[in-house]
Amino acid sequence: MPSYRSYSDSELSYLLTQDDELAFTEIYHRFYGLLFIHASKRLNNDEEAKDVVQQLFESLWLKRAQVKPDGNLSAYLYTAIRHRILDIFSHQKVENKYVDSLQRFIDQDHELSDYKIREKQMKELIEKEIDSLPPKMREIFLLSRMQNKSHKEIAEELNISELTVKTQVKRALKILRSKLGLMVYVAFLLKVNS
Known part of the structure; x- marks a missing residue:
């Protein structure tokens, strides 16, 4: 064999x-x-x-x-x-990815409370500026940006023209941008649109 x-x-x-x-x-x-x-x-x-x-x-x-x-x-x-x-x-x-992300989480943990405080302050500032808009403009703006309603829906709800809605939203954004500064304004838009 x-x-x-x-x-x-x-x-x-x-x-x-x-x-x-x-x-x-x-x-x-x-x-x-x-x-x-x-x-x-x-x-x-x-x-x-x-x-x-x-x-x-x-x-x-x-x-x-x-x-x-x-x-x-x-x-x-x-x-x-x-x-x-x-x-x-x-x-x-x-x-390695897990260890890296864990390390980043640990590194960011102490920054998190700082960030939350800043975010809260920014939110309060934005709300204050929205509240100071003229009443009709504020109502239209909140329906548009916070409730995500279309210009057409807002126009029907408030019995006004779509053009008026568009103009009021545009003006509100312009006022907020000038009062809040570009960075806060952009952060606000990102938050609203996310």
């Missing part, structure tokens, strides 16, 4: 699908070193490379029935190790 070393990759693949443990052992010895070197170069970490190759061979044994006996065994193994390495990289990316 010939030694398993003399078998071709496809013969070993076929025997593997037949639950031949000796064929599996030969595949392991034949490819372990090459796969380890490949993984180690990519991962820059021998321990991680060992784990990845070990997991690949465990998976190979568990899924031995799915191996194509006439397929290219080395290509199959290299593709499998490549996918595992890419999984590690994408997992590390996700982890």
Whole structure:
């Protein structure tokens, strides 16, 4: 009986699908070193490379029935190790992203209360300026910007022309812009439109 070393990759693949443990052992010895070197170069970490190759061979044994006996065994193994390495990289990316965002959250945490105070002050300032608009203009403006009603809807509701609505909204925005300053005005518009 010939030694398993003399078998071709496809013969070993076929025997593997037949639950031949000796064929599996030969595949392991034949490819372990090459796969380890490949993984180690990519991962820059021998321990991680060992784990990845070990997991690949465990998976190979568990899924031995799915191996194509006439397929290219080395290509199959290299593709499998490549996918595992890419999984590690994408997992590390996700982890790094998580750590980065956690760090940003910690960094921003102390700024948050400051921001909330500023936001509250800005909101009060905007409300005060809206309240100081002429009554009819204020009513039209609030219907337009706070209740998101169209000029047509407002015109019908208040029994006035669409042109009047458009003019009043335009004037209100002009007044608010001059009183609030550009930055607060833009922030207000973004908030209203979001």
